Amino acid sequence: VRTPVTVTVTGAAGNIGYALLFRIASGALLGSDTPVRLNLLEIPQAVKAAEGTAMELNDSAFPLLESVNVYDGIDDAFDGTNVALLVGARPRTKGMERADLLEANGGIFGPQGKAINDRAADDVKVLVVGNPANTNAVIAMHSAPDVPKSRFTAMMRLDHNRAISQLAAKTGAPVADIKKMTVWGNHSADQYPDVSYATVAGKPASELVDAEWLESFFVPTVAKRGAAIIEARGASSAASAASAAIDHVYNWVNGVPEGDWVTPGVYQDGSHYGVPEGLIFGMPATAENGEWVVVDGLEVSDRTRAGIEHNIKAAQEELDAVRALGLIK
Numbered sequence: 001v002r003t004p005v006t007v008t009v010t011g012a013a014g015n016i017g018y019a020l021l022f023r024i025a026s027g028a029l030l031g032s033d034t035p036v037r038l039n040l041l042e043i044p045q046a047v048k049a050a051e052g053t054a055m056e057l058n059d060s061a062f063p064l065l066e067s068v069n070v071y072d073g074i075d076d077a078f079d080g081t082n083v084a085l086l087v088g089a090r091p092r093t094k095g096m097e098r099a100d101l102l103e104a105n106g107g108i109f110g111p112q113g114k115a116i117n118d119r120a121a122d123d124v125k126v127l128v129v130g131n132p133a134n135t136n137a138v139i140a141m142h143s144a145p146d147v148p149k150s151r152f153t154a155m156m157r158l159d160h161n162r163a164i165s166q167l168a169a170k171t172g173a174p175v176a177d178i179k180k181m182t183v184w185g186n187h188s189a190d191q192y193p194d195v196s197y198a199t200v201a202g203k204p205a206s207e208l209v210d211a212e213w214l215e216s217f218f219v220p221t222v223a224k225r226g227a228a229i230i231e232a233r234g235a236s237s238a239a240s241a242a243s244a245a246i247d248h249v250y251n252w253v254n255g256v257p258e259g260d261w262v263t264p265g266v267y268q269d270g271s272h273y274g275v276p277e278g279l280i281f282g283m284p285a286t287a288e289n290g291e292w293v294v295v296d297g298l299e300v301s302d303r304t305r306a307g308i309e310h311n312i313k314a315a316q317e318e319l320d321a322v323r324a325l326g327l328i329k
Ligand code: NAI
Pocket: 010, 011, 012, 013, 014, 015, 016, 017, 041, 042, 043, 046, 087, 088, 089, 090, 091, 108, 128, 129, 130, 131, 132, 133, 155, 156, 157, 158, 159, 187, 236, 237, 238, 241
């Protein structure tokens, strides 16, 4: 048995939180030999609901769950945190301007980044799920100057998993046969899901599907899946988002199987695929010793290039708006 890991989940009383916490406590996040200490952070109005979830976590008698604590203040919630899952965010309400949305989220992710900077463990790993995830991750990163930038990531894994699911359905292959899927860019409708390097039971996916299907069905279906789920469920993706968060952190901590890669939104130092320094951007990666390693040197088609450029532009526009609001320098 390894040393216990402290995991902080924000928005713990929300829909994703409810689907996420029980899987963390079961050992799915870190591995079945790692005990977990859970810190649940909520806003004061939702603390009671989070306490109810904590009661249920205790009632599940998970052998790996060492403790559950509920917080309504950010500093103590991040004390000694090894893994921070930033799920709680301000949703866009009808008629809300982008600037207002960004400002409200800046007011959440800025202070949380600072608390992580001041209180979290030296090895802290941060996954931002709350939307707009890529931009919120940059805001948190800017408030945490003492934490290596590479520890701030944004969730692209749900998009990655959705892309695998669509390709599996199209080719009739089990999802386990699909390797090397990639989703470039942002967790938004701008994203570019890309099968250029994907294989299906060892065969290049590009030999099994045609360009017409990719362009007119695959890309828009994956990019707009979130809206389709809302339309069908009457609520946004929650269990699949929680599952993707589990996958992201599990691979970050434990590595990615040989012969495959996954898609995290990772900090850009300006050396990968022409993406400018300072963005947090989805691209193919493996992980070694608890650090993401971008898969470099792939040949990029004109179509993929256009997808990457489109996402750079969208991400930069959003960061310009954040900068104009004074949320980052
Ligand atoms: P939800 O509305 O059910 O829950 C959000 C929870 O966050 C609420 O309980 C709320 O009280 C809490 N919260 C709000 N501000 C907080 C703060 N400052 N500190 C702590 N907690 C706070 O929403 P749901 O369905 O759980 O989704 C959460 C976020 O995840 C949303 O922003 C959603 O857009 C995003 N999301 C991201 C995905 C991705 O792939 N990156 C996929 C699906 C959802």
